[in-house]
Amino acid sequence: MIAIVYCRVSTEDQARHGYSLIDQLDVCKRKAQSLGATDIIECVDEGISGSILERPGLTRARDLIRQGHIDLFVCYDPDRLARNLSHQLIVTEEIERAGVRLEFINFDWKDTPEGKLFYSLRGAIAEYEKEKIRERSMRGKRRKALEGKVTHMPGVYGYRYKDSSLEIIPEEAAIVRQIYTWCATEDMGPKSIAARLNDFGIPSPKGSIWQKATVKRILHNRTYIGELILQRWDHRGGKANKFRPPEERVKIKFYPKEHWVTVQVPAIISKDLWNAVQERMERARQLKPGRAIENYLLSGLLRCGICGATMHGFRGTIRQKHRIYYVCTARNPGIPGRPKCVQPYVLRDFLERQVWSRVVLWVQNPDELCAALEEQLRKDSESIDQSELVMIESELNSVTKERSRLVDIFQRGLVPISEIEERLEALKTRENRLLERKSQINSRLAVIRQAPTPQDIRDALREVRASLDNLDFEGRKHLVRMLVDQIVVTPGEITIRARVPIKFLE
Known part of the structure; x- marks a missing residue:
């Protein structure tokens, strides 16, 4: 007898009920074996909501059932199969139509009118329960935001999430300040700023190269003046879009502005600098x-x-x-x-x-x-921020330390000379760009000290x-x-x- 064991768990389910995949698989496999299964196929969905029908694990199980040769389908509970009543009935009908025996661990499935009615009622209750859980979760997050707490990591460059608040990352904050300073005092746009950051060899928030859109988002983000806006987006149903076909994907929408909540967080730049940048961007x-x-x-x-x-x-x-x-x-x-x-x-x-x-x-x-x-x-002499020179000196020191570290690794025989040479060449290129920019700033400062004549x-x-x-x-x-x-x-x-x-x- 060939059996399919289907298990699913989402983060909230695991935290609330202890529905770990290992536990589900263990009890479902033992159930299948007790019913005579000699060949067991495991189909698993981890961290995927039961409200989505097109789950990778479930899709594989349904495909195997359509192909035939499956005798038994074992699932821990009907709400593991689906959280949506219509989805439960679709999958159940496919299993029955293929002549496959359906068994649950926590539910006594009976292929009778009464059994199907009870099954439908239980599915409707599971769907209602999920909506209530979502409502309570959203209400709790909103209450937390209204209390001035950060409800999640918002993914803002320059900050880390800690104890329901945001904490400044000094190294990234220095880059943010420099981005704003370049825009305000050198009339640089997002594209030029991204190019300069890439020339300096500074990694982007995702660790790759800087893009114009990334810089533009930073220049428009009010979090940097200490105003983090929460409860702005309506994400309901959107987290699972990657598992849905295009025509069924949920569009992420704005809540009305009166629904937004502003939480105070540590500021990285001043409001004067923020205003200067917004004026410059608006003029552009x-x-x-x-x-x-x-x-x-x-x-x-x-x-x-x-x-x-x-x-x-x-x-x-x-x-x-x-x-x-x-x-x-x-x-x-x-x-x-x-x-x-x-x-x-x-x-x-x-x-x-x-x-x-x-x-x-x-x-x-x-x-x-x-x-x-x-x-x-x-005004330029007052606004040119010495922090860029400080940042460049810090980066130059990092280059020196990294060069010493590479030499030490080579002397220990841990890395071949070809790899060391390649990494030293990259450091040299980065150092030259930093030195060139340092020279440009010093030259500009020298010119500013000599006011041009008519x-x-x-x-x-x-x-x-x-x-x-x-x-x-x-x-x-x-x-x-x-x-x-x-x-x-x-x-x-x-x-x-x-x-x-x-x-x-x-």
Whole structure:
């Protein structure tokens, strides 16, 4: 007689009832042997919810039953077979249709109308019990979060989970601070930051190379200012998606914002640095070219001086005449939840003439731009974080220690020379990159200590001045974005804030 022994356990079941796989297998095999089985096939699902039908172990058992030659199917309990009543009935019907005998350890299965009714009732109770367990678990986690405790390891780089709280990992926290500093002070985006981290040989959170998306998530994560958001995602049913066919997978959704819970954790960066990075990322998003019917020289640079919203181009018709404006987004089309702004429409040509004349003035008379540059350099000297130099020195020390360790291993004869040479070469490459970056920072610090003169700016803009009259639209747009950080528009006043690119420091 050939028998299938099917066992399943999930983490919660094992903790609550002691349904260990070893115990289940042992008692089920003894049951099969007592019924005359001489050949026993074990089908096991470990850590998989009983609410899923397409489990690897169960699928294998069902396939073997369809192929024939199976005489007996033994399972510990009906709720090990499935937690969903409809799934229980599907599998039971397949077993019976194939002429296979079905036996449970904790349930007396009878192929009678009464027996099937009792079996169905027990399956419905098991399904109800699972939902109650899930409800209690979710309620307990929410209560814990409302008490200011961390309910699980959120997987945030720079932290480790300990005693219902998060603890900072100093080495990773230093990398996080450097990522934010590079973005805020060097105007670097996620892609450039990822490339620099890879050049330094610093492993990513998963131990491989850094990706743009990974850096972007770090730059937008409020946990780093001490605000961990819990109860944000509705994961119900989603943990088992990898075992479901695509058409049955559960979509992970956001809970409404009022359901979210913010838990205070140790901060890695200051709120000032966080705000500076968010402003930089928002500016980059606004400046990203989009699809437009008309050409707008100031796209992405305009702010409403009344409500603070962005302003965008708008093509309207008044008295059967087409006119092109810049309009506050809070006025047209409007921002949900905010009152309509009263900022008047501003003619595109008028506003662009005002801004362009200021840019031309800066290019032809750099004294005002020099004053802006001096202010920028003063802020740079305050914002350049010495922590990157400290981090580089720490990494250089690690390289030295690792080199000494490899030499020691080789002297003991534990590793062949070919492997040692390969690892020493990798260390040398990493050391050279760190030294190169250290030199760049020191050079930048040296330049900052010597404020550029008006003549320095004239030299930098000489080529621009020579071709100023011949610039096409894209050339003028590039120049405006290079020298203008933001334009604030209020009725009767236009404030143009200069932007001094880091390129002037190089």
